[in-house]
Amino acid sequence: MGRWWRPALLGALVVVAAAVALTVGVPPVAEVRAAVTGAGWAGPVLYAALYAGLSLTPVPATVLSVGAGVLFGWAVGVPVVMAGAFTGATIGFLLARHLGRAALDGVGGERLARLDSLLRHHGLVAVLVVRTVPVLPFAVVNMACGLSGLRTRDYLVGTAVGMLPAVTAFVGVGAYGTDPGSLPFLLSAGGLALLLVGGAVIARRRRLT
Template identity: 35%
Template sequence: MDTSTLRRLLPVAILLVGLAAFLLLGLERYISYDMLVRHKATLTTWVAGHRPLAALAFLLAYAVMVAFSLPVAVLATPVGGFLFGTWAGAGLSVIGATLGSIAVFLAARYAFRDLFRARAGATLARFEDGFRESDFNYLLFLRLVPVFPFWLVNIVPALLGMRLRNYALATMIGIVPASIVYAGVGAGLGAVLKRGEHPDLGVIFEWRILLPLLGLAVLALLPVVFARLRRQRSP
């Protein structure tokens, strides 16, 4: 493997090594609801006395968790709601998740896009052209539907040549609804933890929440559908 290839793979290697170290060292035990219960008073007191610093620390920690695809990232938004309230917690989560997603996107595009294109050939080129026509709408749809793995949606647009500006904007907008839901769950976390229970993160799959999200996702694809219908009808 030549030097240029190694240099291109370095960002992805760093992210993978970070994830492997996190799992091998069992660090997930330090980021759990049990740890939150144990240190709740200390944490809330510190956040109340150092709110700007705490907000920045939370935002950066969230970005790191998403960039390294750590399996505890799903806990972060409820914790943000618990510490900062629904709206501030959701806002910080959206910014942190977007920054982390951009890191993964850039690493994947830098490392794999040319290799992926060379292997896939003409088939990928056709698929890439179709995706690029409405890349913002496609990604917005994927972000709004809470069933696609977040880490996978971070990588695929990079391989398909999506523009960074569209990627960042679609990601930021698309994760807002779910972030508000999870931060809202976190805002009531104090009472839940006091009862010795864990919050129900499956609430987003309840029909009263899932249906509006699916509705927004369908709306995101309507411009794509209309554009294709116009092309088919044009002589």
């Protein structure tokens, strides 16, 4: 029982997060805009905190990124999203690492052990790829990395650097969406398309290998 109470707690937290996502979801933009406007200078801080909290649930983080662009514009929206996403990613990773990692030791056989060893020694590149190409759900990546043998330093650096291109593109789409013919919007949409195509190519190659 002593070995399993932590993963059981992690499982309960995942269930609660899923229930919150299903019952609450993403607040309407109008409501968030009113709250942010009423908060004054603290509005971006509150949005970053909201982002961090919702990123622990199955709520699509991309919706929150686009919303930040709509509410704050590109120059403010990017650091707001980066702060919220990085905080949520760190919390999700640490929860999985401290509550679930120990239960996986010796489980999964030789193949999983080799993968775990690979992530432990070359995890930075893996995190950079999975963060740069926004295909997998944000919360799932956080938990999976925490359960693996990935070094915390590699995870944090890879997350901070790797998610910047996608965050920049998503926030740009929201910030310039009212003028879809403008150069900033076209650059944001084009960059996002490149990232998605790159993700599709990587996924296809993995299925063929």
